[in-house]
């Protein structure tokens with residue numbers, strides 16, 4: 001019987017193992033943690049955004065890092081197939097805003113339970129251990145060596161050991177090293193879907209403030225726009241975070257060396273003329289008050305001292321003394337509140353790892369290594385990464401399924 005070893009008990013490894021066993025292989029899954037699925041349990045804030053209920057093409061459009069490499073994986077096991085898989089296994093699902101799919105129970109544990117049942121039903125042997133080395137002879141995989149020195153023989157090995165983000169969950173980059181030791185090229189790993197650090201220190205005064213319905217634009221040093229989005233963002237002690245900032249992080253490289261800057265449009269729903277009229281209206285209403293006391297109708301309280309300070313307008317000036325030039329500067333500030341981006345948060349805060357095993361050395365139709373026969377890759381260990389919305393778990397499931405499908 002064909003022996004398959006799966007390294008890693010995350011979503012990619014679990015689906016790969018179950019499906020490889022379903023195909024008639026004898027499968028052993030090795031997970032270094034006491035139990036599989038530690039990261040899966042914290043996904044979607046414990047609710048697990050399993051996938052996005054949209055076509056494979058739509059998913060690929062949300063995968064900025066090498067989405068096109070996944071066409072075959074999505075053709076073989078699409079987001080709808082995944083939905084069907086969980087439904088048939090008895091997991092009730094629901095589709096929320098933005099087509100995000102969650103278990104109806106809002107509990108990621110229920111998703112993990114289904115995957116473990118899938119393994120049990122197909123007689124997958126789950127072992128707790130760490131794979132230290134993948135053994136290869138004449139470019140053909142032979143098995144794996146475990147941390148306790150044991151050698152396990154296999155005809156196929158599926159490397160599904162994840163990336164480097166949230167290392168406390170077990171995804172500490174060791175899987176990527178296993179591939180590198182076999183001669184695979186590794187695209188430099190870096191944190192993705194991560195908060196961004198700013199040069200401006202005033203952000204710390206806004207910690208706890210979430211801006212909703214704002215528009216951001218990120219520019220590079222050539223003043224070209226590299227990212228534009230609309231939605232919610234937060235302030236952190238040393239920078240900015242929240243959904244639109246995490247997405248922006250997927251389009252920026254080497255923040256420490258490249259100079260990127262961010263502009264926040266605090267009032268995107270209003271045209272310049274409408275915003276000016278709005279400011280004039282408030283100035284009229286509070287005409288005898290100091291400038292420091294007139295922005296309460298327009299801005300969240302925490303933001304007012306920051307805007308006053310950046311505007312350069314004397315806060316003690318009564319509003320009827322503010323000049324047209326000063327007012328137009330204030331308008332510009334509300335439109336383009338500037339921040340200088342100087343770095344990304346660490347892997348400990350990154351939802352995904354960008355980089356990993358180079359896609360050129362993986363056969364997209366099977367997930368098999370082009371260098372080592374019988375070695376397959378699945379999930380975040382590969383140099384693919386998506387935006388939020390259930391797309392990253394779908395990558396893990398589709399590539400896991402495809403790898404399991406091709407173990408013979």
Ligand SMILES: Cc1cc2nc3c(=O)[nH]c(=O)nc-3n(C[C@H](O)[C@H](O)[C@H](O)COP(=O)(O)OP(=O)(O)OC[C@H]3O[C@@H](n4cnc5c(N)ncnc54)[C@H](O)[C@@H]3O)c2cc1C
Nearest residue numbers: 008010011012032043044049131162170171379380390393
């Ligand atoms: C906080 C957070 C929330 C997220 N929420 C979502 C979400 O809602 N929706 C979504 O689509 N994506 C989400 N993601 C991303 C998603 O969790 C990952 O993309 C996905 O888990 C990757 O799956 P994987 O199986 O490739 O790797 P992992 O889930 O990282 O699993 C890899 C496993 O391999 C094990 N391992 C590593 N090295 C070895 C070794 N040498 N020997 C044995 N075992 C080893 C690890 O212990 C780990 O259990 C979230 C990520 C984080 C951090």
